Amino acid sequence: MTKRLQSKYKINRRLGQNLWGRPKSPVNRREHGPGQHGQRRRKPSDYGVQLAAKQQLRFYYGNITERQFKNIYQEAVRRRGDTSENLIGLLERRLDAVVYRLKFVPTVFAARQFVNHGHIRVNGKRVNIPSYRVQEGDKISIKDASKQLVIVLEALDSPERDIPEYLELDTSKMEGTFLRTPQLSDVPYPVRMEPNLVVEYYSR
The missing domain is CATH 1.10.1050.10 (Ribosomal protein S4/S9, N-terminal domain)
Incomplete structure (x- = not known):
């Protein structure tokens, strides 16, 4: 691990x-805090x-x-x-958050690494800054050489999460569109x- x-x-x-919301989270099995004896909750x-x-x-x-x-x-x-x-x-306009929401990767931690390693394109241009601020109408895609990575294919097929309404995904192109800035109730x-x-x- x-x-x-x-x-x-x-x-x-x-x-x-x-x-x-991950199914393997230890919180699903153990309610006490981290550490040998857990934590007393006040x-x-x-x-x-x-x-x-x-x-x-x-x-x-x-x-x-x-x-x-x-x-x-x-x-x-x-x-x-x-x-x-x-x-x-x-x-929600951070690039790593958008990559995660589009289900290109399984976790937001993986999204940051995926962006850092240069796998993502915004409007056809390489962007490797996780905090890059996406604009309404921007196209976010995976570079061609990375589209068959196991992590990507497994994430897209995973039933754990749905893509929110403020994003639109073309699965065949592995390209998403940031339609609008969401409100709290949309996320x-x-x-x-x-x-x-x-x-x-x-x-x-």
Whole structure:
């Protein structure tokens, strides 16, 4: 088992939730936290609830750094409209998140690596930056030499996830289109996300 996989499962157990909805998550079998004796769970404070909501959302997108996450939040604040909805929209426009949603790979961690290794094209051009911000109408595809990779074929055939309505996939071309920026209610999170608590956390 890789260190990354171990860390991912530890995150699930620490949060007490199957964050990515994977059938092999240890949370499905063990409810206690990581460690030999688990963790005693006490009623969290308001700060603890807000922190947990922030960590849950940050971890979901491949455990992006705190600095990156805070920068995304600050941009969400600067934009017009509801800050929590803006935050979700910006996170879902990350290239690695879009690659994951299109089912080109099985996990968001794999999506980051897939983009880093140059397997993805945006409007026909190679993009290897996971945080690249996709625009409405952009075409996201897999380069020809990577279309027969086992990880890609297995992910596309997997019944674990459905492709959300704000994306469109042409399976024959292995090309997706980012139709629109989603709202919170559009995003198929396996667990409840509360970006409003994230806003409260950073507004303290």
